Amino acid sequence: MRNAVGAVDAVLLLGGRSEIGLAIVERLVRDGARRVVLAARPAPEAPTGADGGGAGAPDTAGGAAEPPAAPDAPVERLRAAGAEVHTLAFDAARPDTHAAVVAAAADLVGDLDVVVDAFGVLGTQEDFEADPAAAADAATATFTGHVSADLAVAARLRAQGHGTLVVLSSVAGVRVRRANLVYGAAKAGLDGFAQGLGDALHGTGARVLIVRPGYVPTRMSAHVPAAPFPATVRQVADAVADGLRTGAGVVWVPGALRYVFAGMRLLPRAAWRRLPR
DSSP states (O other): OOOTTSOOOEEEEESTTOHHHHHHHHHHHHTTOOEEEEEEOOSSSOOTTEESSSOSSOOTTOSSOOOOOSOHHHHHHHHHTTOEEEEEEOOTTOGGGHHHHHHHHHHHHSSOSEEEEOOEEOOOHHHHHHOHHHHHHHHIIIIIHHHHHHHHHHHHHHHHTOEEEEEEOOGGGTSOOGGGHHHHHHHHHHHHHHHHHHHHHTTSSEEEEEEEEOOOOSSTTTTSOOOSSOOOHHHHHHHHHHHHHHTOSEEEESTTHHHHHHHHTTSOHHHHHTSOO
């Protein structure tokens, strides 16, 4: 439940190793959040190209127990900032466990004011074309795993009568490019799903905030060439905090990308195909 001055108090991060997700949580803690749950795969290291936990091969520990599922450093930073921090095991590839994870988080901290959905796989298009099974696994982590997780979150927020689900989409899903068609298509699916889920929650007191960042340099994107209009993880976190405060439905980071992609949507396909790979 939000505190006496209306600030966010309890936060659940699905994808507890995501650099962007952790930056958002840290910003919310600076703003007054005091109860945090980090949900991630319990493996000591996320696989190459994975963001957040629950990406890649299924992990057998994807239930609702409370092992040390997140790295020590972020947990200690959050605790040093004054937050009560819990960790849960979470695996995107095990949709049958997602409702239990959300319920376990609520058992730990009570009503969930903000749930940040920040897990997924970037990978490379070349690798996916060489290994279609890996491409399908990545699509599960980046899109279909969110369907069960976010529906479970939506049910919890609807029952509470309040709360915001923050979904990390991407401009890659606004119009899919040949250079990253698996990732882009998965993000397009996630973005559309999040829009529909926001409509379904309208009038319940709960809502969805969709975040569409451009290129953000992180460990996950280290292999990707820098793109125009980049953003830092801190800029994304600040934009989310602003969106939560103002009640926005969608935020673009940086904001100029809203106008860039208004034009990109209209670019003829023949020209779109010639964009650099």
